[in-house]
Amino acid sequence: MTRPDPFDEAPFDPHLSHEGMSRILSILPEERRLTGAALDQWLSNAAVQGLYLDQSGRFHVAPPEAEMIGYVTDEQLDDVFTKRFGKALTPAELALLKALLTNLTLREISADTGATYETRRSQAKSLLAKSRMSRQADLINIMSALVAMSITLRQSQSAVINRTSDEVVQRLYGALGRVHHLTMSSGRDLHVMDVGPPGGQPILLMHSTFLPFYPMPAQAQDFYGQNLRFLMPVRPGFLGSQLPKGEAIEITDLFARDVAEFVRAFNFTTVPVVSHTIGVFAALKLLKHSPDHRSALLVSPTHITSPQSQLPPFMYETIKLACRSNKAIMAVMDLLTRAIDLPEKFRSSFGKVYADSPSDLDIIARNEPLLADVIWTASRSMAGLATDHALMRSDWTAMLPPDAGKVRILMGETDPHCDTIAVLQKLGKSSADANIIKGWGQITGIFEPQDVLSLHQ
Known part of the structure; x- marks a missing residue:
């Protein structure tokens, strides 16, 4: 044969x-x-x-x-x-x-x-x-x-992540929001929360740590009526999204590359970029990888010397454990976090962190119902919280693009997470437009978005 x-x-x-x-x-x-x-x-x-x-x-x-x-x-x-x-x-x-x-x-x-x-x-x-x-x-x-x-x-692994972000959007925004699940040419998945009319004026938002969603649910209908559309790429480790290997700043850079590919593919390269708190790192990395962007607004950018002193104590300890844990332990932690009644711990901790920021305390008191959503999303974002904890040790002022004139910075005068004097000193002769807003704390720009939009006209 x-x-x-x-x-x-x-x-x-x-x-x-x-x-x-x-x-x-x-x-x-x-x-x-x-x-x-x-x-x-x-x-x-x-x-x-x-x-x-x-x-x-x-x-x-x-x-x-x-x-x-x-x-x-x-x-x-x-x-x-x-x-x-x-x-x-x-x-x-x-x-x-x-x-x-x-x-x-x-x-x-x-x-x-x-x-x-x-x-x-x-x-x-x-x-x-x-x-x-x-x-x-x-x-x-x-x-x-x-x-x-x-x-x-x-596809099956992505489906689990997709369900989490889909559940967040459905819970907070109902028919006003949707999520785009994309696999980039890098092979990494990118999940983009999209709130507002599909044909509305788009704004690209890099979200904060404890509020990985925007606008606040109570504001969504008003923004819809103003024809504003918020596109929020979910940062790595949040809402169950995958967390690549590497240092926090490297992970942020990979994420920004994927977002840059997304905005090029859908012709969003001229859309204004807005960041909240620690989302500043992703925003500045995006400007690096998407140089066609014309403007960026950095709202309450995080700049602190001691991350431990500025976090709720119980959350700091949880994040420290998350930094040392493997995926199996993280899954157990996630279940435990969901099982514990945390609202009172959050209230107490935020009360201490924002003790010298009356505007922040007032906003927290007026938005008490949102606390449950904050806890709910945080329990599904432990890996992202751990990454943000590491990012707090980095200096975003050194990441400003050479053409920093297209970057505007809004800092609250009582923001406990931003050393405004240190930021102004580090900016030195930078062309970035930095402003300290009287009456603002840290989360004013998130909960009072009309103030931000009016300042950004």
Whole structure:
């Protein structure tokens, strides 16, 4: 019996190669499939370098005409191969593997790329050697299933996060809000809360620590009537979103890169950027990666020398534990945090932190019902709180762009989280427009947004 040539030019049987995949794809709920005009616009502006998977289980190097299930980037595809076979691919081998997964033959690939058949055959031999397999068809069948599994697992993991942010928007804004769940070309997920009329005047907001949502629920209807639309990318670690590895400032930089890609894809590059408190770091990183932005308004930017003294004591201890904990412990902490009755602890701690800021105390007293929402979102954002705690040790004034004239800074005169004198000294001769607002504390700009908008005219 003649041994079959492992590089047989006959394409592999698509039914055989996707037999196992059909079962995997069938478990995806309809709402998790990536469809709709928004996705079409996203893909047309920011097509990934990788492989797309359609509903029939076929791979494509460009967005398919058929309904798409998801995709993997080149980096993720290489990672799937490396984890399964223990050896990384060269760029040429990766390109060949992608083409083979789309059901092209070696001769077709050679004709499309201009390389000789012998070159592609040599690369295919290298692929087989690294995978320790004897037949090309077997390798492609296995990789097809592994890549499809990778896509569906990522969709399932994202679904948990999606539900959390969707639940927040539904709880706080009802029909006035929605959430966009995107996977960027980096492979990271980005969740953008969107409150206001879809065709309204957009404002890009980098949220604070204990209020990872905006506007305040009671203000949403008024803003809707003013045709204002707030786009709030959920920072890493908040509302269950993924937290990349790295130092806090590095994580913030990665997040800003993804947001910059988002604003470019949807033509939001001229939309004003507003940050609240510690969101200042993400806002300034965004200006770095999206230089077309014309203006930024930094409201109550956090600048303190001792993070411990400015946080509610019980939350500081919880955050310290979160910084040292693995994901399993974090999950237990999250459950415990939800189970404990925290409102009185928050009231007491905030009373101490804002003791010298009458305007903040007044706002907290007038917005007592919102305390439950603050606790509810904080319990789902422990990883983000830990990152923000680390960010407090960084100096955002050193991150101002050279053209700081387009940056306006509003600081409250009694803000306990901002050393206004130190900020003004560090700004020195900077062209940034820095202002200390009389009668303001830290959260005035969040709860009295009309003041901010009038100052930003």
